[in-house]
Amino acid sequence: SSCLITIGQTRKVPIKSFLLDQAVIAGIGNIYACEILHTAGIAPARPTHTLDSEEWQRILSAMDAILQKAITCRGTSISDWRDFYGRKGTFQNELRVYRRDGLPCPRCGKMVVRFSLGGRGTYCCPTCQA
Numbered sequence: 020s021s022c023l024i025t026i027g028q029t030r031k032v033p034i035k036s037f038l039l040d041q042a043v044i045a046g047i048g049n050i051y052a053c054e055i056l057h058t059a060g061i062a063p064a065r066p067t068h069t070l071d072s073e074e075w076q077r078i079l080s081a082m083d084a085i086l087q088k089a090i091t092c093r094g095t096s097i098s099d100w101r102d103f104y105g106r107k108g109t110f111q112n113e114l115r116v117y118r119r120d121g122l123p124c125p126r127c128g129k130m131v132v133r134f135s136l137g138g139r140g141t142y143c144c145p146t147c148q149a
Contacts, residue, residue, distance in 0.1 A: 024075045027067040034070065034078070035063035036137045047082070050095050050117045053142045055081045057116045057126075062148045063141050088113060116142040 023044065027037055038044060038052040047055070056063050058081035061074060070078075094100060094108030097118070101107060115125050120133035124144035133142050 030067045033064045037067045053117045
């Protein structure tokens with residue numbers, strides 16, 4: 020985790036793009052990046068080099084919580100995704116911002132917004148993730 024923070028502090032890319040970079044962290048996709056940043060209260064477009072150590076710790080903690088929950092739920096079945104046994108995952112029932120644009124943020128009640136960042140649909144709460 021300290022290695023991840025060290026790498027992040029030298030980059031000037033948006034934190035969401037950093038989380039999606041498979042050369043840095045393998046396995047975090049668009050859904051989980053949006054959910055991690057919402058849980059951590061970090062704006063997806065925020066440049067990585069501007070995050071302080073407390074914010075990095077929130078990201079790491081959120082990453083652990085979100086990915087553990089997703090594993091427990093056997094993944095996220097939004098379209099045709101199935102696990103190894105052909106079963107749908109259930110993490111889609113836990114989503115707080117992903118594909119919830121126009122709906123209230125479960126934390127503050129303001130509307131979740133969608134925008135494009137690095138060519139990817141990005142969902143966040145402009146209030147909680149300011």
